[in-house]
Each structure stands twice: as structure tokens, then as C-alpha cells.
Amino acid sequence: MFKNKVKVFRVEAGLSQKELSSSVGVTRQTMSLIEKGEYNPSISLCLRICYKLDKKLNEVFWVNKEEFEREEG
Secondary structure (H helix, E strand, O other), rough: OOOOOHHHHHOOOOOOOOHHHHHHHOOOOHHHHHHHHOOOOHHHHHHHHHHOOOHHHHHOOOOOOHHHHHHHH
């Protein structure tokens, strides 16, 4: 399970899960899984999400090394 800030930035942008998912080409269910960290999107999908939210990749999806190792651990 990997943390991300998709939900935080989506809410800030005033978008519903359905609106964001539709605009990036996935189902609302997939977006829900991404927000929960239960689905690891492709880099292409990550970029589409970031472009829609007007955020940089590292703002939305970055996990520091220690956190990554703890999750893998």
C-alpha cells in the first residue's frame, strides 16, 4: 500500500472522484483504489492525474526512502 495525495489535491480542485476519473480515463472505482493506495497506477496515468490537478508528480506520488522501505518491509 503506497500513500499518495490524490484525494487531497482532488478535493482542493473541487473535483469529485467521478469527474477526475472520467477526465483521466479510468473508472471511479479505480480512482478510489488509487486514493486508498491499493492500486499502483502506471506512470502514464500518474502524469494524467497530475496534469489534471495541475500538480507535479513528486507532489502527488512521492514517498521518501524510509517510508518506502517501511512499506516494503
